[in-house]
Amino acid sequence: MSFDLNSLLRAHILRLQPYTSARDEYTGKEGVFLDANENPFGSITSEDFNRYPDPYQSALKEEISKIKGVRPSQIFLGNGSDEAIDLLYRAFCNPGKDNVILLPPTYGMYEVSAHINDVEIRKVSLTTDFQLQPQKILEAADANSKILFICSPNNPSGNKMKRADILFLLEKFPGLVVVDEAYIDFSDEPSFTTELSRFPNLLVMQTFSKAWGLASLRLGMAFGSEDLIRILNKIKPPYNISGLTQETVLSAIKDKAKVDRMIRDILSERDFLHEELEKFPFVQKIHPSHANFLLVQIPNANRVYDDLIEEKVIVRNRAKVLLCVDCLRITVGTREENKALLKALSKVCS
Ligand SMILES: *Cc1c(COP(=O)(O)O)cnc(C)c1O
Numbered sequence: 001m002s003f004d005l006n007s008l009l010r011a012h013i014l015r016l017q018p019y020t021s022a023r024d025e026y027t028g029k030e031g032v033f034l035d036a037n038e039n040p041f042g043s044i045t046s047e048d049f050n051r052y053p054d055p056y057q058s059a060l061k062e063e064i065s066k067i068k069g070v071r072p073s074q075i076f077l078g079n080g081s082d083e084a085i086d087l088l089y090r091a092f093c094n095p096g097k098d099n100v101i102l103l104p105p106t107y108g109m110y111e112v113s114a115h116i117n118d119v120e121i122r123k124v125s126l127t128t129d130f131q132l133q134p135q136k137i138l139e140a141a142d143a144n145s146k147i148l149f150i151c152s153p154n155n156p157s158g159n160k161m162k163r164a165d166i167l168f169l170l171e172k173f174p175g176l177v178v179v180d181e182a183y184i185d186f187s188d189e190p191s192f193t194t195e196l197s198r199f200p201n202l203l204v205m206q207t208f209s210k211a212w213g214l215a216s217l218r219l220g221m222a223f224g225s226e227d228l229i230r231i232l233n234k235i236k237p238p239y240n241i242s243g244l245t246q247e248t249v250l251s252a253i254k255d256k257a258k259v260d261r262m263i264r265d266i267l268s269e270r271d272f273l274h275e276e277l278e279k280f281p282f283v284q285k286i287h288p289s290h291a292n293f294l295l296v297q298i299p300n301a302n303r304v305y306d307d308l309i310e311e312k313v314i315v316r317n318r319a320k321v322l323l324c325v326d327c328l329r330i331t332v333g334t335r336e337e338n339k340a341l342l343k344a345l346s347k348v349c350s
Contacts, residue, residue: 081220
């Protein structure tokens with residue numbers, strides 16, 4: 001279908017003149033820098049942080065481009081994926097007028113961010129086996145439906161969505177389709193970044209918080225058309241990614257072998273945890289996972305959750321979430337942590 005990004009955009013964002021930072025006007029590395037009111041003597045810390053970082057994270061995007069097979073101009077970097085989610089709302093959704101479509105049970109930030117931005121939410125639940133209902137999603141949409149959030153592999157259920165369903169929605173949905181791939185590294189599913197050239201309404205989100213083990217640094221990625229990425233860059237806070245984060249990730253990203261090793265270890269621990277949980281007679285269901293967690297159904301999950309805390313084992317209680325009755329979401333830990341979880345669980349459930 002024909003897709004016009006500018007007509008989807010809020011009118012004042014289309015007109016907006018972005019902030020131009022001191023470093024936009026002169027990009028050379030050599031010189032006497034008296035343009036940004038920085039401290040010329042250095043920092044209070046042993047390492048120097050006195051200069052503002054690159055607002056466009058060019059060096060980092062160059063490296064990410066290589067491992068993701070996406071041009072640097074198609075990459076947006078945010079202070080966590082959560083920043084990209086918020087910027088999408090602010091760019092496309094007129095408060096009190098536009099709406100977004102959410103597919104519960106799913107990641108909570110889509111909803112919180114909608115509330116923060118005073119944007120109407122239309123919910124179309126997943127099926128009981130956590131798959132999409134494409135026809136119902138289209139029926140829920142109207143001319144003011146600006147964004148559809150699809151999380152695949154999905155949090156908290158752990159499954160991946162059928163690729164054909166996502167492709168169908170990319171063809172038919174009138175607004176942007178966000179495919180949140182925070183857990184893609186734990187799945188055998190290829191990324192939707194390969195579909196970017198076909199679908200100008202697609203935005204793929206990934207993160208350094210999970211497989212890369214960098215949750216504390218706060219670095220999320222979004223991949224989309226150059227026009228879409230330009231919009232996010234235009235409205236982001238100029239220095240949204242700290243220099244420390246840029247430099248740390250830039251040097252870490254070269255050790256792709258270590259990430260692959262960690263992913264392998266997590267997947268083998270996921271198998272271990274699954275096998276051991278299956279042996280417990282009280283475990284009703286372990287949902288198949290393409291992520292680094294397992295959604296597990298256990299009778300009286302609320303009580304079990306509290307009792308586990310008494311044992312100093314903290315899992316995520318999803319028992320009150322739609323389609324997740326009596327479910328706990330358990331992150332895959334180290335062998336030692338998984339054994340501690342199993343021991344505590346067998347104690348509080350016997
Ligand atoms: C963890 C997670 C993220 C990552 O968020 P960051 O802000 O990048 O840490 C994004 N989406 C989903 C579904 C997640 O579970």
